[in-house]
Amino acid sequence: MRFFTVLSTTVLFTVVTALAQDAGATRADWPHYGGSPYSWRYSALDQINTSNVKSLTPAWMFQTGDYAENLQATPIVVDGVMYVITAQAHVFALDAGTGREIWNYRYPPVPRNIPGFSGNRGVAVGDGKVFFGTKDNYVVALDQKTGRLAWKVNVDDARQCGCNITAAPMVVKDKVIVGGTGGDGAHRGYITAFNTRTGRLAWRWYVVPGPGEKGNETWKGDSWRFGGGSPWLTGSYDPALNLLYWGTGNAAADFYDTERVVAGADKTKDVNLYTASVVALDPDTGKLRWHYQEVPDDIWDYDSSYEVVLLDRQIRGRMRQALLHMNKSGLTFVLDRATGEYLGSFSVPEVRTWIAGVTEDGKLVGRNEPVMGKATSICPSAAGAKSWNSTAYSPRTGFLYVPVNEMCNDITPNNHPADEGKNYMNGDFPFKLPAGRTTFSHVDAWDPVTGKRAWSMPYKYVLLASMLATAGDLVFTGNPEGDFYALDAKSGNKLWSYQTGAGHRGSAVSYSVNGRQYVATPTGWHSSVVGALAQSLFPDQDWRLGSTLVVFALPEGSR
């Protein structure tokens, strides 16, 4: 009997593990923002591989016609149909094999007095609908077949909260779940879930707990009201554990903590919960299951809103259900995704001045905090050792592929009072290049178990496009000069490159239609926010804007 229990437990464990590992990759479809709900950005397709990638050629292109900003969306592909959204929320359904338009939907122009940047990082598809967020803070559902409006619901008055939605929503079972922006303003961030069929509110989870809730005691006075923490990107989901994972944003005010941190707070413990954290929520109820705060008292604008990569790996002799999570500082945490237990960490930027290091149990050591009234040089910058563009993980190499930027900023804090929905960064932070460097970014391959860098390919400017890994042992990404290229996943050697005519700030995907593998990339340099900041460092460069989807495949007949 006992033997039987052990045996069945082993069998069950093996099955669960196998499920998790299988579910991480995409195949013919690219159904979610991060590829699968595990956010690997890894395709199991290997038709295009290291031996034939040099023959890769454009199969079709699609000009969106919306040139207000660049195309940053991750295209979603389901059953041979691609769904893509532009900066001004023009949504297209395209035949993924040919680029033929099936339908389009244009969200009405947003009044010019609505604050926020135009930009949209993707749609979510599920329950026969296409979901997206808008600049004026609506979640919108279209009929997947016709593109007709099914429902729309306002999440918050953008004029009051100074918040909106640029992230792709996420569908989990019968809910569409969305994070918002606003954490650099006087705002209290949250994640909201709506019923996919009716649009009715399912739950809302506030990043910053209110009075009487656990964690509220980590805030000074009533600073929780405008504590920031906006989770402005897209989460991940583990169906076996039924846990939803999301990264949360920086505390507000960003660079001045006197109003929000209780005097004498121990910064080796949680401060200003649940900002700059990874949280695991019950997707059915929105209840918090566990949290791990990566940057207690985040005074560098190192928000942790980035993607959460779910993977199963042998760590110190034991198979772990783990997650990888990088925040803007480039410090990447390896946690047990069932419990939030700290398993390890590694830091990707080569120039780091914000902390001296991390202890065995994950505590930050030697905090270099900006001081009121003077400029403190901090590396990496608030633009991030990585920006919001995603990493990719390949189970074949076991490496996490990371676009790393080496920038610093001189932070001078100020103490403007909070004014709801208005800027509450409370600091000046001009960007600069680190002294003595000739290259300002690199694509890296990191082994998350050993915390060692396997290879690194330097690049002279910045890198702000996502990574795509494939079973063909290729890693795809693009640069601001317009090159879209493939690296050997094992060595980092460049195997192929194509000049797409405009800079890259989006996220490439891979999928197949009728047995033919495609690699699709959005193009167009980002003309505001970090794109513009980065470009201001290189005034002699003319990185072209645009909004075109470029799709590659091997030539017909060559397969």
Next chain:
Amino acid sequence: MKIRLKWMAAAIALGVSCQAQNIANVVKQGDAVFAKTCATGYCHGVRGGPSGAPRLAARGFNQGYIDKVVRNGVPDTGMASFSTRLSPPDLVAVIAYVATLNGIANPDVSMDGAGDATSARPTLTGEAARGARLFSEAVRGFGRCSTCHEVGGFGIPVAAPLAKVPATAAELKGLATPDVKTGAMGGETMPVLVLSQRKQATVFYDLTSAPPVQRNAEPGSLKLIDGSNWRHTSAIGAYNDSELAAILDYLRAVVKP
């Protein structure tokens, strides 16, 4: 006569120094508005320095140009129109401040042509000011008036613009809502507020729970029945009577019949 002249000179001097003081105050106010609205790091830099958006200091801008750009925005860029986002005094102040960054020592701080009628917010005091806060208080989530009503440039215009302000909290709770009907769709009934009925679709708000959801019904799929079990009193249940009275004070101050 001599005395009179002396007095006049003093009065003029006083006037000039009052004017200078006024400009200084307005510019100072503009500095504060700029810091929280424009110098957001990702947009313009502190004191008009370069950042995500172009530098504004020492660009040789004249005040008319600054005025135009601040009020109207710049199409197809991140520069929004601030004509309704800022109050008229804040608009004048921030324009004056940016003028000083461009070497205009004594910018025009008159309110001529400042703002438009829709952005003119009366100065509220006492209970009305408290009511304005309560109307759209963020901590109330979807249980605030602004979830369904747009007043003074804030809130979501689900309901038609307010035409008449109820006299008392009791009247507000007992408000008749004849436009809310019962809709039957897909085997489910719900309180609905119809926006439009066209051949292609009926567009309505589903008021089952807050926030209201704007939904589209295919032709013939939604059946409408007069009357509903929806009550305004449930929607405002998070407010107590004193708070409702303050909100009514606010509405009386701003809603023009």
